[in-house]
Amino acid sequence: MTRNLMITLAAGGSAALLAGAYLFQALGYPPCAMCLWQRWPHFAAIAIGLLALKIPGRLLPLLGAGAAGTTGAIGVYHTGVERDWWEGPTSCTGNGGLEGLTGSDLLAIEGPRVVLCDQVSWEFLTLSMASWNAILSFDLMVGWLIAVALSAGWTAKGSFRTG
Template identity: 70%
Template sequence: MTRQVWIMISAGGSAALLAGAYIFQALGYPPCAMCYWQRWPHMAAILIGLVALRFAGPVLPVLGALAAATTGAIGIYHTGVERDWWEGPSSCTGSGGLQGLSGADLLAVEGPRVILCDQVSWALFTLSMPSWNALFSFILVIGWIMAARSTAR
């Protein structure tokens, strides 16, 4: 396959994962803070892909691979938090307390919905959304590396 095809597959994969995240959100699975963290590198990979389609050289695909690896690493970290392998940020886990909530928020009948990073909201074949994100993101890293190594346009 050509460099252009590898870039389209890799950036398109990030676009598909990002679209999936927004679809799950629309279906009633609101994201936690760490879910949002995983979205930013996908957005960066999409932008890198658009620029890399125009400009030659291995630098942009390497940056795309770095973006995909970053979201994959965050996905692994998030999975570990969900499975109690390690502690997550106190701001979005059960240990977080009530920081950021006002007295009015606590007394409101329909107060803010707190989404905890250490709770699995959806899973398929025992893998949660962050786990699937990590798995597919690391596959995308391979696509980006193939683009970086390819000399054919």
């Protein structure tokens, strides 16, 4: 196991999660605001991975771990909003009022579909897309951290190279 292999797997995992998100979007599952928030750290992880393959050291893999951990944390927060464990932002949950909307606004059928962050639009094995993103992103974070350890001279046998 090499540093570059772990970086490739971790950054490639972010690319795969993004591809999955865009596939679901193409299949008719438009993202909510928090779904979009979860995508940005994946884009950052991919860019960091491309740089880290060319630049040695521990800093870039550590930043990659931070990006994966960030999207995982947003996924946990989003899951909590979906499950009513805590309040979400009023800008994308059903908690906001209807102030400022006219009767014709409420009855209009054209225009973009509003997706609320506190509604689960798809789930597998009782876990939503936000939950799966959190689980898989934390797995990717572990991959990045292994790349950090390999950058510091850690070997697969659990010891550090000397010399």
